[in-house]
Amino acid sequence: MCGAISFTINADVSTGNACHCTSCRKQSGHYWASIDVPRDALTIEGNDHIVWYQSSEKVRRGFCDTCGSTLFWDPVFRDWTSVAMGALDQPTQMKLSMHIYVSEKGDYYDIGDGLPQNQT
Template sequence: MAASLDVSGHCLCGAVSYNATAVSHDVGVCHCGMCRRWTGGPLMYFDVEGAPVIEGAESIGVYKSSDVGERGFCKRCGSVLFWKVAGEDRYTFTAGSLDTPSGFILTKEIFVEDKPAFYEFANPTEKLRGSDAMSAYTGDEPK
């Protein structure tokens, strides 16, 4: 497994910035209907260890989109920032919010059964069904 690394990022307007420890250089893509509706396309994300340090937290809006997840965004400019496990310090941040995305690589796609046919990624990735991806976050057995 690749070593973790310190990263920073911010929203479009700069009202919210963060520092966090990325688990690895791996970027995942979520094809679920909620992420596609939220971002206008697939959500590209990376996993973070523990809670990030956030400046401008008063500018973050949080939407509880399910029993499992909460979505964070900048209330000022609307930038999509993170998805997290509800009630826990388990975050995934958007790859597009990174200040320095060099070295990151797309390695995984989740909710592949929900991916529309009008796009495809060129590089090979691990592909997981939604139930398998969610069990990794919740610890529950896939249904």
């Protein structure tokens, strides 16, 4: 949002997912829409402005230390990072492909877009 952090994705990524788990909802304020990007295809400028929060032993979440924007969900034992779809410049030409952790979704909304819904 503020421009302190920017990134480039050098991969053909066209779909993302919407995570409805309790942690993602609490962290983002609703559900977390993201794309999974191979780490070696993600170039980040402004690394010194990323604050990492270790939300579990397996995952850390990256925020901007200037404006607080949530940008990354990083499973530390995998070779990819999830990037917030809302942080991408428009037009993205990307689409959501599925909903995950719908068993934990908030009771204040319905999912009605017809995409696959995985319970976990």
